[in-house]
Amino acid sequence: MGVTDAIESAGAYTPRYRIDADAFAEAWGTFDAPGVQRKAVPGADEDAVTMAVEAAKTALDGSAHDREGLAGLAFASTTPPVDEGDVAATVAEILGLDNTVETAAFTQSTGAGGSAIRWGTEVPDGPTLVVAADAPLGDPDDALDHAAGAGAVAFLLAEDGPVEIRETATYTEEFPGTRFRERGADAVDSYDATAYERDAYGTVVAGAVDALDEAPPAIAPTAPNGKRPYRAARRLDGDADVYETAGDLGDTGAAGPLFGLAAAWADGEDDVALVAFGDGASAVAVRVVGTLDASWDRETVDVSYAEYARKRGHVVETGGDD
Amino acid sequence: MGAYLSVPSWWRNLDGRYRLELGQCPDCGAHTFPAEGACVECNSTADFETVEPEGTGEVVAGTTITGGAPPEFADLQTQEGSFGVAVVELDEGARVPGMLTDCDPTTVERGDRVEAVVRRIYEQEGIVRYGVKFRPMD
Structure with a gap:
């Protein structure tokens, strides 16, 4: 290291x-x-x-x-x-x-x-x-x-x-057409074959975790939704607890596995493999030992779908003053 | 019409736009924003010492823009609706103008505590202009 x-x-x-x-x-x-x-x-x-x-x-x-x-x-x-x-x-x-x-x-x-x-x-x-x-x-x-x-x-x-960042491991295997964003586009896309996408995610996440010297008791993988991480965990050796925040925060993309790790710490876990999975596909597993506090508590306000669509620019022509 | 500001002019004062860097007067100790020109307190033109404020302060004046915003703010108005603009007196004493964010602007009053956060101010010619806005403190 x-x-x-x-x-x-x-x-x-x-x-x-x-x-x-x-x-x-x-x-x-x-x-x-x-x-x-x-x-x-x-x-x-x-x-x-x-x-x-x-x-x-x-x-x-x-x-x-x-x-x-x-x-x-x-x-x-x-x-x-x-x-x-x-x-x-x-x-x-x-x-x-x-x-x-x-x-x-x-x-x-x-x-x-x-x-x-x-x-x-x-x-x-x-x-x-x-x-x-x-x-x-x-x-x-x-x-x-x-x-x-x-x-x-x-x-x-x-x-x-x-x-302590104790160990890292990687796994790479091509699965074309799983989540991608075309050049110049704002919206992510996918070929949309669910079983194929699940297989890509499961194979690559498990591949990275299995490549670690020691099986971690908990994993915090990239979470495209609140279900896929749990399904993938069934492919792992052992019985790792799964942490994700997609259920509460949605898909936080590249920040997802780091949020998962913070959630694991908040739950008292002190030996966790963060698994950063990227479609295409590859994953980096990072086994960390110890805990820290990383809370994201704040006052929140619920918005309607119409407000959501405006904030995200779905229903308005944006692009600045040009 | 908006007040067009070239990117080089914007860039020249990034420390002020990003972190509200103040000029402290070597004669009287007062803080001036932006950190250039004469001291707002004693009019001394001696060179300022630049200092970074905590970024907290209170609203001393404010208004809500409900329509007719300059074109560079049109997207923001379409997406977020009315937005607030305030003069904030930082805890160091300097008065700073800024937009409000993360709030219903009609509920913000004189004396409310706010903190500086960096947000997208606007985007022009494909370039995002980031800078400080003020967010009400819990």
Whole structure:
């Protein structure tokens, strides 16, 4: 492992707004996101960058390191505000990190958070913020949009900390047509063959977990909905507990497995494999031992489907002043 | 018509836009925002020392924009409806204008405590302009 293979502090953020599955059912006559009871909805002035900043500030507040002392910043998201451009630099500038900080943006995969953690432990020569922030968007009548949530989680990696990153393992196998987003498109898409998608997820998640030297008692996998992680867990050796937050926050994309890990900690688990799965497909399993507090409690406000559709830009022509 | 601000002009003051960097007067100690020009308290033109505020303060004046927002804010108005704009007195004493977020703007009153958060202010020519807004504190 690298020089910064401990998590010193953590921070989590969710937007203020929530919508219930019932509000979708009322609007569409159906709700197509299994296991999602309610989910977080970003405000129109929020995106992966602004949510990342919120989570990162909380993680920094909980750290003994000050921001000038950070050597690295990794940003992970499937929804960066631009297709090209170093959005990690924007996050670093907003946080006021030193200009010597090394940045990296991990995107194009809901597994990006796992890659960012691996980079954070191996590459920068000192304390590193790893922040995964996401707000996936689908076509309004698609199950992917019914599941789409929002949120961010940040970990501050350092030499020492209450959580030890003990081991990582990977698994890669191509499953074309599982969740993807075409170049230039805002909405994620998929070939939509459920059994095939489940097989891709189950094979790759189990492949990464099985590649760990030691079977973890709990897993926190990427959660495209509130059901798939549990189904996949049945393929694992042993009887691992499963943690996900899709039931309550929706699909938080690249931030999903980090939210799952925080939920596992909140439940008293201290030996967990975070499994960052990205369709296509590949997964990074990161076994961490120890616990930290990363709460995302805040006052929330329920919105109607109409308000949801406006905030997400589904029913309005957006794109700025041009 | 909006008040067009070029990206280089915007960029020149990123520390103020992102973190409300203040200028502290070496003569009287008062804080000025943005950190340029003369001291708002004693009019001294001595060079400021730049300091970063906590980002908390209270609303001293505010209004709600219910329609006719400048074009760069049209999307926000379509998506979020009415939004608030306030003058906030930071705990360090400087007065800062800003938009309100994460609230029903009609419920925010003079004296309410707010904290700075960074949000998308607007997007223009494909470039997102991020900056501080104020959110009511719990």
